[in-house]
Amino acid sequence: MKQEEIYAKDNDSTVKQFVLLGFSDLPNLQELLSVVFTIIYLTILSGNSLMIVITMLDPALQKPMYFFLANFSSLEICYVSVTLPRVLFNLWTQDRGISLLDCATQMCFFLLLGATECFLLAVMSYDRYVAICNPLHYPLVMNHKMCVQLAVGSWVSGIPVQIGQTWQIFSLHFCNSNLINHFFCDIPPILKLACGDTSVHEVSVYAVAMLFVAVPFMLILASYSKIIFTILSLPTATGRAKAFSTCSSHLLVVVLFFGSATITYLRPKSNHSAGTDKLLSLFYTIVTPLLNPMIYSLRNKDVIAALRKLLLKK
Template sequence: MKQEEMSSEDNISTVKQFVLLGFSDLSNLQGFLSGAFSIIYIVILVGNCLIIVITRVDTALQKPMYFFLANFSSLEICYVSVIVPRILFNIWTQHRGISMLGCAVQMCFFLMFGTTESFLLAVMSYDRYVAICNPLQYPLVMNPAKYFQLAAGSWLVGIPIQVGQTCQIFSQDFCHSNKIEHFFCDIPPILKLACGDTAGHELSVYVVVVLVAAFPFMLVLASYSKIIATILRLPTAQGRAKAFSTCSSHLLVVVLFYGSASITYLRPKSTHSAGTDKVLSLFYTIVTPMFNPIIYSLRNKDVIAALKKLILKK
């Protein structure tokens, strides 16, 4: 395995390359990991592409809910494409070096797409809130201009925030090691390599997490508290079941994403361990995007009907 390690005599300013250790400690499982990640990546691409296609071609799905779902599927493709191809490259070539610029670019795009996902989940919960709690006003509130603006805002809001945060993190010196105990360039393992006191950087990370994750999560909780209260007041069991079915899949995705991401970024640096960080990161970077098409399609009768119609046409 090729690894370019930093010797103790190197000056901290000469660090130009990191080493992504990833799953190198599992030397006997490299073939299995290669196959597993390849299959997962294909499943994510195919599943999310199918959702994008059927929401575009089926007239019954030309609604704000499915417009946001298509955006979400597009985002998941971008999100995992920042991480998984690099994992596969490292496994296939056993060359784990990554330049400081390459590491910064990977982190920046990962954080931007993560921010987009956080706000898009909040927007999707707001859409369900209006549809269930104010159904008569739904066409007026969720008009085409409005849901285009909400989607565009979700995609754009993270760019200035995360570009600034990435520049701040990589403006510091690195002297402990150049070996990253992770499978991609994420904030916690990078901060471990920084020289001196990183309390200021950790504080800025907490502030950003509150802005781009905790705040949207509170909006999701507020929306679903009102949604659940409204559903429980519906007169028929059939109506309650239908309303719950349209929300439960989204709520499951919300719990998986926000839960694992919050635990990762809101823990103090001293409590981070490489193994725990890898497991938690797998949830919100790979596992959740893999299950999203399954969750949204198998629990949604409209999507299943559109998929059957598309298959029959072919």
């Protein structure tokens, strides 16, 4: 169904429905994209669910590192479920309309889960820092109570700020157009549709991004600088290789997620282009959740062993 572009008449009125253009600029690839995204979504669900199952069932994986990995896999399932089902619905039905409330709800959950991912990645780096730099104190510091507190803190700490930011953005009047040139309701394309000066809101976005993206990333860098220094000071090559192997998977996920998110939210509005935003968004909304199970399973001997045991039982 073809959606109609709507303009509000003046600054005192606002559009009531948006249209997610998504990948409508590729009309000949709609069926192929729907198949590809369906396969990707099912792969993300099954892969991350498998990670959760094996970390819960295998006694060898009852460690803080895998407790956080299970949380991360659960987060990835939630995170991708905020965006991909809507993309699939739009591709299947060609009905790209989304109400103001649905758009705000999608953005709110997307921002909440994005903040959770930033904090959880920082917590996982702290866990590796304690394990490698203070191994004798590791069982005492990363006890079950501390792990639960850090996980819960990661999940809930962004709630008030991100709800407030969503409310602030959707309190704007949208009179330029109702066409969102993106595949979900993200901040940059929504701000482009707002009437008048949005510089205050842009500053607010940068401030929140600094808090939820830059600060966790700096904590991760601090943790890994100490980890690398400790690894290099280990006396044997075997010890260095083993220590590095426990960190390399996490570091790869950090680079993929924070790299694309930083470029998206910390560059000026004038430098935003729809094509670039879509491409970058694909990395932190789809590629990272897709690669997460493969990265952690292929580079972790304990996870591979747990998978083998599970398959042998089946």
